[in-house]
Every structure is written in C-alpha cells, then in structure tokens.
Amino acid sequence: xxxxxxxxxxxxxxxxxxxxxxxxxxxxxxxxxxxxxxxxxxxxxxxxxxxxxxxxxxxxxxxxxxxxxxxxxxxxxxxxxxxxxxxxxxxxxxxxxxxxxxxxxxxxxxxxxxxxxxxxxxxxxxxxxxxxxxxxxxxxxxxxxxxxxxxxxxxxxxxxxxxxxxxxxx
Amino acid sequence: xxxxxxxxxxxxxxxxxxxxxxxxxxxxxxxxxxxxxxxxxxxxxxxxxxxxxxxxxxxxxxxxxxxxxxxxxxxxxxxxxxxxxxxxxxxxxxxxxxxxxxxxxxxxxxxxxxxxxxxxxxxxxxx
Numbered sequence: 001x002x003x004x005x006x007x008x009x010x011x012x013x014x015x016x017x018x019x020x021x022x023x024x025x026x027x028x029x030x031x032x033x034x035x036x037x038x039x040x041x042x043x044x045x046x047x048x049x050x051x052x053x054x055x056x057x058x059x060x061x062x063x064x065x066x067x068x069x070x071x072x073x074x075x076x077x078x079x080x081x082x083x084x085x086x087x088x089x090x091x092x093x094x095x096x097x098x099x100x101x102x103x104x105x106x107x108x109x110x111x112x113x114x115x116x117x118x119x120x121x122x123x124x125x126x127x128x129x130x131x132x133x134x135x136x137x138x139x140x141x142x143x144x145x146x147x148x149x150x151x152x153x154x155x156x157x158x159x160x161x162x163x164x165x166x167x168x169x170x
Numbered sequence: 171x172x173x174x175x176x177x178x179x180x181x182x183x184x185x186x187x188x189x190x191x192x193x194x195x196x197x198x199x200x201x202x203x204x205x206x207x208x209x210x211x212x213x214x215x216x217x218x219x220x221x222x223x224x225x226x227x228x229x230x231x232x233x234x235x236x237x238x239x240x241x242x243x244x245x246x247x248x249x250x251x252x253x254x255x256x257x258x259x260x261x262x263x264x265x266x267x268x269x270x271x272x273x274x275x276x277x278x279x280x281x282x283x284x285x286x287x288x289x290x291x292x293x294x295x296x297x
Contacts, residue, residue, distance in 0.1 A: 048193055048196065051192050051193055051196050052189035052190070052192060052193050053189070054192065055188050055189045055190075055191060055192025055193065055248045056185040056186065056188050056189040056192075056248075057185075058188065058192070058248070059184055059185060059187070059188020059189070059191070059192075059243070059244055059247050059248045060181065060184060060185050060188065062243070062247055063181070063184050063188075063239070063243050063244070063247070066243060084252040084253070087251075087252060087253035088252060088253045088256040088257065090253070091253040091254065091256070091257045092253075092256070092257050092260060095257055114192065114195075114196055114254075115192050117251075117253040117254075118192055118195060118248075118251040118253060118254055119188050119191065119192045119247065119248040119251075120253070121251050121252035121253040121254075122246075122247045122250050122251070122252055123218040123221065123222060123250040123251060123252050123255060123278075123282060124218065124221040124222040124224070124225035124226075124242075124246050124247070124249070124250040124286075125225065125242075125243075125246075125247065125250075126252060126282075127222045127225075127226075127279075127282040127283055127285065127286040128222065128225050128226055128229055128286045128289075128290075130283060130286070131226065131283060131286040131287055131290060132229075134283075146279050146283075149252070150275055150276075150279060153252060153255075153256040154256060154259060154260065154275070156256075157253075157256040157257050157259070157260045158260055160257075161257075161260060161264075
C-alpha cells in the first residue's frame with residue numbers, strides 16, 4: 001500500500017516512528033526489522049509475528065474452503081470467488097473502522113487485515129484459474145470470471161466501507 | 171508414515187508457508203512503497219504479479235499435488251491478495267483518482283493474466 005493514504009498503513013511509514021518510540025531511540029536492525037535494544041520484542045517484530053499468525057489462519061481457512069469446494073475444470077471457481085469476496089468485504093470494513101473510529105489496538109489491522117484477509121484472499125489463483133479456463137477453450141468463463149470478481153469485489157469492498165461508517169455500535 | 175500423519179504435516183505446512191507468504195508480502199510491499207512515493211498502490215501490484223508468475227510456474231511445471239498445495243495454496247496464497255487490491259482501488263475511487271482506479275483494476279488483471287501465461291510456459295520449459 002502506498003504510505004500516507006487514508007485508511008491504510010501496511011507500508012513502512014507507520015512502523016518507523018512507532019518502533020523508535022518503543023525502543024526508546026536505541027534501536028538495532030535484525031533481519032530488516034527494528035528490535036528494541038533491551039532484548040524485548042520491538043514493535044516491528046511483534047507486528048511481523050502478528051501478520052504471520054493472521055496469515056497462517058487466513059491461509060488455512062482458504063485451503064479448507066478450497067478442499068471443501070473442489071474446482072472442476074471448466075466450471076466456475078466458487079471457492080476462490082467466495083473467499084475473495086468475503087475478504088474484500090471484511091477488509092473494507094476493518095480498515096475504515098480502524099482508521100476513522102476508535103481503534104481497540106494497533107495490532108488488529110495487521111492481524112486481521114494484512115495477515116488474515118490478505119492470506120484468505122488470492123490474486124494468483126484467480127489469474128491461474130482464468131488462464132486455465134482460457135487454455136481449455138472456455139472463453140466466456142475466462143472473461144466473465146475475472147470481470148465478475150472485480151465487479152463484485154469492488155461492490156463488497158464499498159459495502160464494507162459504508163457499513164463501517166454507518167455502524168455506530170459494532 | 172501413516173496417512174493421518176501425512177495429512178497433519180501437509181496442513182501444518184500450509185499454515186507455516188501461508189505465514190511466510192504473508193510476511194513476504196509485507197516486506198515486498200513495504201520495500202516497494204518506500205521507493206515509490208505516489209498514491210498508486212504499486213507494492214500490492216508487484217506482490218500480485220510476482221506471485222502469479224510463480225504460481226503459473228508451479229502449475230505449469232507439474233508439481234505433485236501435495237507440494238502444489240503447500241507452496242501454491244500455502245505460500246503463494248498467503249503472499250498474493252485480492253482484498254487489499256480491492257480496498258486500495260476503493261480508496262483511489264474515493265480520492266477521485268479515476269485513472270488510478272481503472273489502471274489499478276484493469277491493468278492489474280491484464281498484467282496478471284500475462285504473468286500467469288509466462289509463468290506457465292516458464293514452468294513447463296524448466297521441467
């Protein structure tokens with residue numbers, strides 16, 4: 001995500017200042033992540049662990065759906081379609097909710113957003129499924145599947161954003 | 171090994187590689203965003219295109235089903251993202267950047283198709 005835009009901060013911008021505060025100005029770099037000098041986990045390291053935990057859960061959820069709804073060649077890829085729309089809705093809601101209203105914790109964005117929703121949804125599978133549909137001669141599906149994914153994905157993302165602004169008690 | 175143990179290890183592998191994929195996405199997105207100060211979400215595009223090429227190569231290369239599950243569904247599933255792509259597009263639209271919105275949606279999907287095709291043939295050529 002581009003740094004400094006409203007409602008997103010998976011980029012490096014926010015991490016630097018927060019880490020410097022946490023480490024009391026005495027910071028060292030470990031594997032590209034700034035760690036506190038006193039040996040405790042720095043904000044950057046905790047953030048990475050939180051992303052990985054959410055990423056593991058999101059990937060497992062997606063793999064479970066993919067196993068439960070196997071994709072037959074030449075058929076609409078329902079599993080990918082479903083997880084992508086679910087994740088786009090939740091992320092639209094989450095990022096707006098956290099950016100524009102009181103955030104319960106700075107970790108939620110990285111656990112649920114960057115980690116879980118990011119891993120639950122997939123761009124690569126959508127594209128490879130589209131390629132396979134095209135290769136096998138299903139021209140209508142090869143155009144309709146990505147087009148519907150984009151149209152419906154934008155619709156649910158916008159709905160999620162609006163839900164976060166309308167909701168007052170959740 | 172028993173079939174049950176293989177199953178458990180396979181799903182554990184999916185979880186571990188999914189976590190690594192998500193971490194890799196965060197690092198690549200951060201690195202690209204740090205070098206590109208525009209409003210266009212280039213980091214996500216780079217992540218998604220490289221991941222699509224890699225998945226095309228895995229599938230085109232004819233990986234065994236279990237390895238494809240761990241590396242493709244696990245690592246590359248954790249690495250690439252649809253939700254961030256959609257929400258970043260929504261932000262571009264909210265900011266009134268119609269050109270950016272359309273480019274982010276349709277350039278990405280066309281380049282992604284190209285990346286899948288290239289990856290598929292690259293994977294097939296190697297194996």
